[in-house]
Amino acid sequence: MLLSSQAERNWEGLCSVLEDVLEDQSHRQLLALELGSGTGQHVMRFAQKMPFVTWQPSDIKDEALNSIKACITATHAKTILQPVHLDASEPLEKWTGVTSDSCDVIVAINLLQYSSFKTAQGAFKGAGQVLKQNGLLITYGMYAINGTITPSCNENLDAELRRKNPEWGLPDIDVLRQLAYENGMRLERMVEMEEYYKCLIFRKL
Numbered sequence: 001m002l003l004s005s006q007a008e009r010n011w012e013g014l015c016s017v018l019e020d021v022l023e024d025q026s027h028r029q030l031l032a033l034e035l036g037s038g039t040g041q042h043v044m045r046f047a048q049k050m051p052f053v054t055w056q057p058s059d060i061k062d063e064a065l066n067s068i069k070a071c072i073t074a075t076h077a078k079t080i081l082q083p084v085h086l087d088a089s090e091p092l093e094k095w096t097g098v099t100s101d102s103c104d105v106i107v108a109i110n111l112l113q114y115s116s117f118k119t120a121q122g123a124f125k126g127a128g129q130v131l132k133q134n135g136l137l138i139t140y141g142m143y144a145i146n147g148t149i150t151p152s153c154n155e156n157l158d159a160e161l162r163r164k165n166p167e168w169g170l171p172d173i174d175v176l177r178q179l180a181y182e183n184g185m186r187l188e189r190m191v192e193m194e195e196y197y198k199c200l201i202f203r204k205l
Helices: 005-025 041-049 062-075 117-130 152-164 173-182
Strands: 030-035 053-059 103-109 131-141 185-192 198-204
Touching (some): 005 041, 053 062, 117 131
16 A cells, blocks of 8 residues: 555545535535545545545545555555546546536645646546536645746745656636636636645536
């Protein structure tokens, strides 16, 4: 089982945001898709705290999928489905485990800065198709705003990411807002998190 120290640090704050935005729907069973589930720590913690949500974890790496399976086995989680291989840059027909209008929530934690713009485009297009009406796409990470990155530590992170892969880097909130609009969603809330992170909450209209 893989372990991420960052996931251990930030899961509680993320869980609080999720509980807050889903509170009015906690009387019914919801289906949530996590894009880029990584180690599986987030989905494991979320499942423990929100039993009214069934989680579909996904990733593109076999080592991540194996780690998620180990998390499910270790915790005997009843509301986490077996993880699926899913590349968000691919069209919906290739998204395993979900269909059109099937999900109440889609979560992407630290995905967009570690992926290409094609992945962001695919994630928003797919979300626009997979989410039910009034469904939520929630992204967490660090962002540029109007082309500007602040403070300097975020600038350094952006430069470091681009050195590793020229297609990576902090996405611009205004670009994501436009992507959401093009796919039938709107940016409803922006929640300030620890260490200059933000949660962006998009709703399907």
